[in-house]
Amino acid sequence: MHRFFIPKNSLIDDTITISGDTARQIIKVLRLKVGENITILDNSGWEYQTTITSIHNDMVLGKVVGKTSGKGEPRIQITLCQALLKTDKFELVLQKGVELGVVRFVPFFSERCVAKMPSANKIERWQEIIKEAAEQSRRSLLPQLAQVIPFEEACEQAPMPSLILWEEEKTRGLRQVLKSKPFMESSEITIFVGPEGGFTLTEIEFARDQGIITLGLGKRILRAETAGLAVISAIMYEKGELGIIDGVG
Amino acid sequence: MHRFFIPKNSLIDDTITISGDTARQIIKVLRLKVGENITILDNSGWEYQTTITSIHNDMVLGKVVGKTSGKGEPRIQITLCQALLKTDKFELVLQKGVELGVVRFVPFFSERCVAKMPSANKIERWQEIIKEAAEQSRRSLLPQLAQVIPFEEACEQAPMPSLILWEEEKTRGLRQVLKSKPFMESSEITIFVGPEGGFTLTEIEFARDQGIITLGLGKRILRAETAGLAVISAIMYEKGELGIIDGVG
Numbered sequence: 033m034h035r036f037f038i039p040k041n042s043l044i045d046d047t048i049t050i051s052g053d054t055a056r057q058i059i060k061v062l063r064l065k066v067g068e069n070i071t072i073l074d075n076s077g078w079e080y081q082t083t084i085t086s087i088h089n090d091m092v093l094g095k096v097v098g099k100t101s102g103k104g105e106p107r108i109q110i111t112l113c114q115a116l117l118k119t120d121k122f123e124l125v126l127q128k129g130v131e132l133g134v135v136r137f138v139p140f141f142s143e144r145c146v147a148k149m150p151s152a153n154k155i156e157r158w159q160e161i162i163k164e165a166a167e168q169s170r171r172s173l174l175p176q177l178a179q180v181i182p183f184e185e186a187c188e189q190a191p192m193p194s195l196i197l198w199e200e201e202k203t204r205g206l207r208q209v210l211k212s213k214p215f216m217e218s219s220e221i222t223i224f225v226g227p228e229g230g231f232t233l234t235e236i237e238f239a240r241d242q243g244i245i246t247l248g249l250g251k252r253i254l255r256a257e258t259a260g261l262a263v264i265s266a267i268m269y270e271k272g273e274l275g276i277i278d279g280v281g
Numbered sequence: 282m283h284r285f286f287i288p289k290n291s292l293i294d295d296t297i298t299i300s301g302d303t304a305r306q307i308i309k310v311l312r313l314k315v316g317e318n319i320t321i322l323d324n325s326g327w328e329y330q331t332t333i334t335s336i337h338n339d340m341v342l343g344k345v346v347g348k349t350s351g352k353g354e355p356r357i358q359i360t361l362c363q364a365l366l367k368t369d370k371f372e373l374v375l376q377k378g379v380e381l382g383v384v385r386f387v388p389f390f391s392e393r394c395v396a397k398m399p400s401a402n403k404i405e406r407w408q409e410i411i412k413e414a415a416e417q418s419r420r421s422l423l424p425q426l427a428q429v430i431p432f433e434e435a436c437e438q439a440p441m442p443s444l445i446l447w448e449e450e451k452t453r454g455l456r457q458v459l460k461s462k463p464f465m466e467s468s469e470i471t472i473f474v475g476p477e478g479g480f481t482l483t484e485i486e487f488a489r490d491q492g493i494i495t496l497g498l499g500k501r502i503l504r505a506e507t508a509g510l511a512v513i514s515a516i517m518y519e520k521g522e523l524g525i526i527d528g529v530g
Contacts, residue, residue: 103500131503169501205524250524252418254380265514275454275499
């Protein structure tokens with residue numbers, strides 16, 4: 033069933049009012065009709081099974097016929113602090129990160145970033161990519177997109193435990209870190225991934241001073257947009273979130 | 282140092298002759314000069330440290346000054362049998378698969394494939410994507426690209442143990458499979474990933490009849506181009522290949 037995130041105030045009692053892009057998608061792209069069922073998400077964690085009751089111009093009305101608790105959220109809360117990348121790479125990270133279960137994205141700029149600061153339009157587009165990926169991958173909550181901040185600020189704000197990927201780290205690998213007590217016991221993990229040119233030594237030292245753990249990914253060099261996704265996949269696997277419905281697999 | 286795969290017959294004694302696209306890349310794109318060093322790979326597993334000795338028109342000559350055993354190959358040999366996908370998605374799978382360590386790609390077509398059969402030009406482009414990703418990610422051997430075959434043939438040919446990703450598999454997850462004896466003991470794994478619309482039940486049954494194990498990836502729905510990469514990341518992690526240089530991490 034098609035899934036749509038809507039603003040919270042679009043749901044009043046059991047009536048849902050959908051306008052804007054989502055309504056256009058329902059009417060023009062998917063060509064859904066009165067009587068068809070959709071799933072509505074208001075970012076509360078609930079999922080509302082909804083029947084379309086009327087379509088007027090650019091507006092869709094629906095009636096909630098059922099309500100279930102969403103099952104699309106991982107138990108492990110991953111924050112991905114990602115350096116700005118060239119547009120298509122950054123968008124890839126957002127889309128795939130949402131599918132894999134990231135709950136929060138913190139874009140940052142650092143010394144070797146070549147990507148420009150995003151315009152307001154660009155940020156709106158990123159929000160849209162996150163929303164569409166969340167709908168498609170059956171997330172129950174909309175992952176957050178934080179404001180773009182300097183690397184140092186992202187380090188200072190990062191919830192612990194926190195990891196930073198660094199190709200010069202030759203002694204500490206992912207398994208060792210994920211099997212360590214702080215990571216085994218924590219229900220949240222923060223990951224820092226640099227720009228195409230990597231981090232400077234000064235940046236790595238700054239991160240370490242904040243208690244962020246440096247991590248190598250081995251002998252094959254992953255591109256900036258691949259590294260985070262590989263680590264997120266591995267964490268989800270380690271935490272039993274890349275498996276069967278009950279999360280055991 | 283820049284890395285280039287060249288045909289085996291381009292190396293005679295300690296002299297390397299580079300022509301074609303690779304020469305153009307050295308001369309026009311990277312603008313390397315006589316006296317600069319590059320790493321040459323002839324797909325034998327050796328890496329040749331090479332000094333550029335002359336540049337004539339579209340040809341580069343080099344002299345081998347050192348030879349080391351390549352370290353870019355994983356101990357686990359992953360074959361990715363991937364259904365044809367829309368062009369940009371399929372190319373993403375090839376590029377990221379090479380970075381993550383896939384040794385062989387087998388493209389197949391199945392009932393729900395909407396992507397067209399690739400032209401000769403397209404296949405040449407795929408080879409180029411694989412080569413560039415292998416150079417960039419520091420692989421020591423060039424991953425293979427098999428011919429496009431029907432799904433059933435890919436199943437029949439697949440080395441065991443072999444996995445097929447299926448969103449309707451609700452009881453068997455990745456951890457359970459990777460911790461099972463055949464997968465723990467094997468140095469190769471085959472993974473089947475379907476097209477955008479997934480596999481038909483008939484296809485799944487056919488695969489099962491060949492001994493291929495169905496596998497679910499849990500409550501979040503991954504796109505076709507994401508699913509394989511997530512599983513490969515998890516396998517590399519489980520096998521200690523997403524870690525430090527010696528593979529322990």
